[in-house]
Amino acid sequence: MKKITLAKHSGFCFGVKMAVDKALKEAQKSDNVVMLGDIVHNEHVIKKIDEAGVKVITELSDKNPGTLLLRAHGTVPEVYAEAKKLGYKIVDASCPLVLEIHEFARRLEEDGYKVVIIGDYGHDEVIGISGHVKNSIIISKPEDVEQKIPSRVKRLGIVVQSTQNIENAQKIVCKLMVLCREMKYYDTICKPTKLYQAEIRTMPKENDVIIIAGSFTSANTKRLTEISRSLNPNSYQVECGDDVKKEWFDNAESIGITAGASTPNWIIDQVINRIRHIIEE
Incomplete structure (x- = not known):
């Protein structure tokens, strides 16, 4: 046998479950719930959310603003500000652990570190993290380290996309160590x-x-x-x-x-x- x-x-991790539950709950309250992109990266979940009445839009509008559901991957500060200005009700379905990464990145920048984000180029979560600091450096793989940081820098502060490959992140950190005098690393790969x-x-x-x-x-x-x-x-x-x-x-x-x-x-x-x-x- x-x-x-x-x-x-x-x-489902708890962050995804929370986001999906919030989306379905808001869909029961209103027929005007929208998102700037898919709530998570899964076609079957996307279909379920769509059938519940939550719609994906490409940009915010002042015409009949309803409820804006912020997705599990988090978003940039400009979206919060624009949605508030246009009169949307904002429901934040961002994973709490992703929001924590935003806070760590901001804290590193305020403390004078050059912020490095270890994560996939173009990924929604990485774009969101990067939007909370100025001129961050995104590194996806160890081979890119020298190209992204061609000369030694004084202080590097590092956060990691929550779903990164642990071994990949470790290899990148090892390469970064020799390129700076001081490093501060937040292990933000989620449990x-x-x-x-x-x-x-x-x-x-x-x-x-x-x-x-x-x-x-x-x-x-x-x-x-x-x-x-x-x-x-x-x-x-x-x-x-x-x-x-x-x-x-x-x-x-x-x-x-x-x-x-x-x-x-x-x-x-x-x-x-x-x-x-x-x-x-």
């Missing part, structure tokens, strides 16, 4: 990310096949896949149960399943049920 093991830590990544560094060694459930637009899910594949080539990312393929399990006796922080429980259940159906055929 093939064994299926679900990671202890997988699926859920650390727990998810800790498990995905052991599960691929203990299972023949690993399935990672989550959107290909989700940075944290893709990171789980990258880590898993580096340890076990039989690692597959799927968005839903329909993506699971029978041939993946032909010679497998043990199957490990995990999911990104923006993957809802119903998708995880769907994936598990699909795998059970395949192996019981």
Whole structure:
């Protein structure tokens, strides 16, 4: 009998759950709830929020301003100011841990540090963090350090995107250490990310096949896949149960399943049920 093991830590983190719950709650109160972009990086969640009546807009308007839901990734100060000026009711669904990163970045700047953000270029969370300080330096991978900081600087203050690969962040910090006289580092990788990544560094060694459930637009899910594949080539990312393929399990006796922080429980259940159906055929 093939064994299926679900990671202890997988699926919605508390920040994503809070944001989704707030969106659905506000949709029940009003038919004019909007967001500047998707609430989280998962197509199934986006569809559910859209069906509840929350709409995505590209810019704020003074025509019939309603409720502006600020997304889980956080946003820049200008959005708060403009929404308030135009008369929107603001509901902040930003993850509290992301808001904490904003505060750390501002504090570093006020204390005279050059702020470095370790994070993915163009990611919504990283854009939001960067918007709270002036002229921050964003570094995504160790190879970019010398290009971004070509000469020694006096003081560097570092924050990290909450869902970053821990090992990647550590490598970047090691390179930064030799480029400054003084460094202050805030470990802002969130606890859920650390727990998810800790498990995905052991599960691929203990299972023949690993399935990672989550959107290909989700940075944290893709990171789980990258880590898993580096340890076990039989690692597959799927968005839903329909993506699971029978041939993946032909010679497998043990199957490990995990999911990104923006993957809802119903998708995880769907994936598990699909795998059970395949192996019981």
